[in-house]
Amino acid sequence: MYRSHNCGELRKSDINKEVKLSGWVQRVRDKGFLIWIDLRDRYGITQLFIDSEKTSKDVIQTVKSLGREYVISVSGKVAERESKNDKIPTGDIEVLVDTISILNKAETPPFTIEDDTDGGDDLRMKYRYLDLRRNVLRDNLIFRNNLNFEVREYLKDQGFIDIETPYLIKSTPEGARDFIVPSRINKNEFYALPQSPQTFKQLLMISGFDKYVQIVKCFRDEDLRADRQPEFTQIDCEMSFVNQEDVL
Structure with a gap:
C-alpha cells in the first residue's frame, strides 16, 4: 500500500493517527536541524516535518537528496502544526515523518509548478505533463468532469438515452472539410472523421429513439478561430415529436 490517505484529506480529527502518504515534492525548506516538505497530489498539499535530532540518519540522508517534483512515499504520525496555514484545508496539521522512500x-x-508559473506558453506545451500538475489546469479538468456528469444526469432524468455513434464513417456534406483516415484493408479508400453525428442521430429518430444525447468529439478541417478548433467536444441532442415550445 502506497498511501492510507491523500494529501488533501487529513484534518485535526486525524491527530495521532499513523498514516502513509505518497505524492510529489512541491518544495523543501531546510533549516538545518528542522526540515519541512510540502507533499502534493491532485487532492491538495500536506506538510511533512522532520526533526534531525529525532529521526534516523537514513531518513535524513534521503530527505537531503530530495528535489522538486521527486515522487516519494512517507509514513508517520499526524500532529498539530505550531504555525497554522489557513490557506489550505490541511493547514492545521503536519505529518512527523518516520520513514521515507523515493519512488x-x-x-x-x-518552470515552476505553481499557479503563477514562470513558464511561457510554448515551454508549457512542450512539457504538458508538468503543466497539468498546476492547480488551475487540474481544476479545469475536474470542472469539466463534473459538468459532464451533471449534464448526463439531468438529461437522463428528462428521458434522454446516451448512445455512442461511430467515429470512422463515410464522408458526408457538412460545413467544413473532413479529416480523412486511410483504410489499410481497402487501398485508395478512406474513412472520414465526423464533423457531427447528424446522420446517425437522424437514423436513431426514425428507429424510435425519440430522445438521444451524446457528449461527442467532432472534427473539422478548417482554419483556426478563437471559438473554433479542429477537434472539439459538443453536447449533441435530438428529439422527436416536439415543437419549439417543448424544447424551450
Whole structure:
C-alpha cells in the first residue's frame, strides 16, 4: 500500500493517527536541524516535518537528496502544526515523518509548478505533463468532469438515452472539410472523421429513439478561430415529436 490517505484529506480529527502518504515534492525548506516538505497530489498539499535530532540518519540522508517534483512515499504520525496555514484545508496539521522512500527521481523542472508559473506558453506545451500538475489546469479538468456528469444526469432524468455513434464513417456534406483516415484493408479508400453525428442521430429518430444525447468529439478541417478548433467536444441532442415550445 502506497498511501492510507491523500494529501488533501487529513484534518485535526486525524491527530495521532499513523498514516502513509505518497505524492510529489512541491518544495523543501531546510533549516538545518528542522526540515519541512510540502507533499502534493491532485487532492491538495500536506506538510511533512522532520526533526534531525529525532529521526534516523537514513531518513535524513534521503530527505537531503530530495528535489522538486521527486515522487516519494512517507509514513508517520499526524500532529498539530505550531504555525497554522489557513490557506489550505490541511493547514492545521503536519505529518512527523518516520520513514521515507523515493519512488521516482526528477530533473529540475523547466518552470515552476505553481499557479503563477514562470513558464511561457510554448515551454508549457512542450512539457504538458508538468503543466497539468498546476492547480488551475487540474481544476479545469475536474470542472469539466463534473459538468459532464451533471449534464448526463439531468438529461437522463428528462428521458434522454446516451448512445455512442461511430467515429470512422463515410464522408458526408457538412460545413467544413473532413479529416480523412486511410483504410489499410481497402487501398485508395478512406474513412472520414465526423464533423457531427447528424446522420446517425437522424437514423436513431426514425428507429424510435425519440430522445438521444451524446457528449461527442467532432472534427473539422478548417482554419483556426478563437471559438473554433479542429477537434472539439459538443453536447449533441435530438428529439422527436416536439415543437419549439417543448424544447424551450
